[in-house]
Amino acid sequence: MRNPKCLKEMVIITNKSNFKYPLKMLSLFILMLYSTLTTAQIKDYSEVVTKKADKIEQKVIDWRHDIHQNPELGNREFRTAALIAKHLESIGIDVQTKVGVTGVVGILKGDLPGPVVALRADMDALPVEEKNDLAFASKVKTMYNGKETSVMHACGHDGHVAILMGVAEILSELKSDLKGTVKFIFQPAEEGPPKGEEGGAYLMVKEGVLENPKVDVIFGLHMDALTEVGQITYKPAGIMAGVNDMKITVKGKPAHGSSPWFGIDPIAVSAQIITNLQTIVSRNVALTDNAAVVTIGAINGGNRSNIIPEQVEMLGTIRTLTDADEAFVLRRIREVVEFTAKAAGASVTLELPYSVRFPVTYNNESLTKMMLPTLEKSAGKDNVSLIPAITGSEDFSFFAEQVPGLYFFVGSTTKGANMKTIGDHHTPQFLMDDKSFKTGVKAMCNLVFDYMEKNTQ
Numbered sequence: 001m002r003n004p005k006c007l008k009e010m011v012i013i014t015n016k017s018n019f020k021y022p023l024k025m026l027s028l029f030i031l032m033l034y035s036t037l038t039t040a041q042i043k044d045y046s047e048v049v050t051k052k053a054d055k056i057e058q059k060v061i062d063w064r065h066d067i068h069q070n071p072e073l074g075n076r077e078f079r080t081a082a083l084i085a086k087h088l089e090s091i092g093i094d095v096q097t098k099v100g101v102t103g104v105v106g107i108l109k110g111d112l113p114g115p116v117v118a119l120r121a122d123m124d125a126l127p128v129e130e131k132n133d134l135a136f137a138s139k140v141k142t143m144y145n146g147k148e149t150s151v152m153h154a155c156g157h158d159g160h161v162a163i164l165m166g167v168a169e170i171l172s173e174l175k176s177d178l179k180g181t182v183k184f185i186f187q188p189a190e191e192g193p194p195k196g197e198e199g200g201a202y203l204m205v206k207e208g209v210l211e212n213p214k215v216d217v218i219f220g221l222h223m224d225a226l227t228e229v230g231q232i233t234y235k236p237a238g239i240m241a242g243v244n245d246m247k248i249t250v251k252g253k254p255a256h257g258s259s260p261w262f263g264i265d266p267i268a269v270s271a272q273i274i275t276n277l278q279t280i281v282s283r284n285v286a287l288t289d290n291a292a293v294v295t296i297g298a299i300n301g302g303n304r305s306n307i308i309p310e311q312v313e314m315l316g317t318i319r320t321l322t323d324a325d326e327a328f329v330l331r332r333i334r335e336v337v338e339f340t341a342k343a344a345g346a347s348v349t350l351e352l353p354y355s356v357r358f359p360v361t362y363n364n365e366s367l368t369k370m371m372l373p374t375l376e377k378s379a380g381k382d383n384v385s386l387i388p389a390i391t392g393s394e395d396f397s398f399f400a401e402q403v404p405g406l407y408f409f410v411g412s413t414t415k416g417a418n419m420k421t422i423g424d425h426h427t428p429q430f431l432m433d434d435k436s437f438k439t440g441v442k443a444m445c446n447l448v449f450d451y452m453e454k455n456t457q
Contacts, residue, residue, distance in 0.1 A: 045177065045449040046377050046442075052170045053441045059169075060441060061434045064162035065136040071125030071151045071158070073144060074189030075199045077102045080123045080161065084186050087165050091172040093184070100204035101193075104186040107213070108171055110178025114456040117448050118183040118210070118218040118403075120201075120396060121157070121164035122190035128152040131428035145195070154430040156223030156412060161186060163221070163440040170445050179452040181213055190395050192356045201398035210402050216455075217367060218405045219447045220396045221440050225425055227411030229436045232379045232443065233387045234408040236368040240361035241293070241319035242326050243393035247354040248273065248314040248337055250301075251347045257306035266312040267301055269344045274299075274314070276340050280332045285325065292329055293319040293391050318352075319391040321360060361397040364404035371406055374450040378443040392425075410443065412436040 063083075072080055081102045088095045088106040096105040102123070129150035130138045140151040168184050185204065193199025198206075210218075227233060250270050255263025277294050285292045294316065301312030318333065320326040334350060341348035376384045387409075396407050412432040413422055423429025 042453045043177075043449075045174070046446050048174070049170065049442055049445040049449070052173065053166070053438050053445070056166045056169060056441070057438050060162045060166040060437045063165055064158050064432075064434070064437065067158040067161055068134075068153045069136040069138060071138050071140055071153045072123075073127065073142060073151060073194075074124040074191055075101045075193045075197055076142070077123045077188045081186070081188075084123075084161065084165060088168055088184065091169050092175075093168060093172060099209055100188060100201075100207055101197075101199055102188040103204055103209070104184075105209060106168060106184035106186075108168070108175065108178070108182045108184070110180050110182070110452075111176045112179040112456075114178070114180025114452045115216040116181045116183060116213045117451055118185055118215040118399070119164055119167060119444055119448070120185040120187055120218060120220040120399060121160035122187045122395075123157055123161055124189050124191050125151050125153045125157065126155060126191055126426060128154040128426065128430075129428055130154070132423070132431055152428065152430075154427060155191070155425045156225070156430075156432060157190065159223045159412065159432055159437055159440070160221065163437050163444065166437070166441045167444045167448075170441070171448060177449070179456040182448055183209075183213070183215055185209060185218075185399075187395075195355050201395040205398050205402060210399065215403050217451060218396075218399045218403055219371075219444060220394075220399070220405070220407045221444065222394065222407070222409050223412040223432055223436060223440070224409040225413055225422060225430060225432070226419055227409060228413050228415045228417070229411050229433050230379060230383050230415070230439055231411035232375050232384045232408055232439065233411075234363070234368065234372070234375060234384070234406075235387050235389060236363050236365045238321050238360045238389050239363050239387075239407055240394045240397070241291075241321050241389065241391045242323075242360040242397070243356060243358045244318045244326070244330065244353040245356045246316045246318065246333070246350065246352040248316070248351075249349040250312045250314075250341060251349075252308070252310060252312075252345075254310040255308045257304075257308055260308055263308045264345050265308050266310065266346055267308070269341055269346045269348075270299060270301070270312045270314060272344065273337055273340045273348075276336045277316075277333065280329060280336065284332055285329065290321040290325050291319075291389065291391055292321070292325055293317070294329065294333065315354070319393065321389050321391075323360070358393045358395045359397040359401055361394045361407055362400050363406050364400070367404045367406050370454065371447055371451065374446045375408060375443060378446045379439055406447075408443070410436060410440045 189199030252266035
């Protein structure tokens with residue numbers, strides 16, 4: 001109770017008067033008064049945040065253009081990390097570098113005591129050749145898996161970094177109003193580190209990024225190419241699927257293409273494995289409860305039309321929305337792969353996971369409920385929507401396994417665009433409207449202030 005003296009005086013005055021309240025009405029009156037006094041002390045910073053977001057918008061856009069034009073793959077974000085560190089240091093934020101290989105962590109201590117709130121942005125680009133006619137389009141090429149490849153920010157991470165750089169600048173200017181500490185986590189390798197390396201959120205957690213100071217809660221966002229500018233979408237509990245990747249190596253017996261009976265054809269066996277894997281989702285998973293995906297994305301084997309090769313390699317991805325579904329689907333994959341190969345007389349090696357495993361991205365339900373009004377005032381109540389779970393994945397899940405987390409989506413497509421023809425994530429035509437970033441800046445700033453206000457009363 002914030003002001004017991006005030007309440008006591010109210011009761012005394014009421015008791016001295018001749019106006020008679022029933023006891024229950026008097027109790028209700030006191031409760032409402034206390035609620036009003038308590039609520040009045042929760043300050044709303046959204047107006048000042050909006051003004052500062054308007055002022056910094058062009059800087060955020062310029063940062064995003066620069067990062068987009070100079071993309072870097074996971075665990076190789078050297079230029080991006082240097083840009084971030086320089087900016088954070090210039091606005092008086094304590095900086096740690098080389099966290100989780102190339103990650104950058106900024107710590108901003110508010111002038112008032114309170115919780116530690118973490119904000120996360122991922123930094124890495126993808127091995128994709130850009131096909132957009134932009135003045136700042138990427139022309140970068142580098143080596144990936146031993147081959148030269150083009151590099152592009154085809155998932156919005158350049159926008160995430162620029163937004164968080166803007167948020168850091170705004171919050172540093174409002175340091176005297178912060179009731180707690182903000183930890184800015186700029187994370188490398190969200191798309192997965194190179195084969196044979198550790199990286200991403202997993203490595204940052206392993207190296208203690210959520211400690212010293214210990215993080216109480218973490219927020220993250222993702223730009224969404226299938227949602228219009230100004231919109232925010234969210235979901236309590238599991239919002240994005242857990243992911244495993246796999247490599248299947250089928251070994252047969254080589255033969256001349258004209259006489260396949262002398263060999264064991266690994267291409268035919270691989271085709272059977274692919275077909276049989278699809279029955280896991282269509283016949284084994286209770287799709288009315290949760291979705292699941294088993295996809296083979298690459299198959300390599302042979303080099304001539306008339307030679308049956310000795311070996312075929314396949315790469316695939318698995319998506320599930322609960323731990324129980326993950327365990328079940330992985331078990332069925334092992335059974336299908338092993339026994340299909342055995343029935344054909346081939347041998348098989350299954351690497352599962354092969355290089356990547358992310359848990360389900362889980363939004364703490366109490367935290368989501370608490371902060372939903374903040375998202376609504378950041379974009380407007382009519383612009384915030386509940387969505388079903390998404391079978392895409394995010395390694396933000398490693399942070400949210402350790403502390404309560406809230407992850408949401410910010411629309412990045414120009415209003416009125418044809419959603420059937422726009423470039424989706426991970427494609428050469430992926431685009432973001434420059435007007436989309438301000439919504440993210442406002443939302444992240446407001447989440448910090450509102451969470452601190454609600455948890456220091």
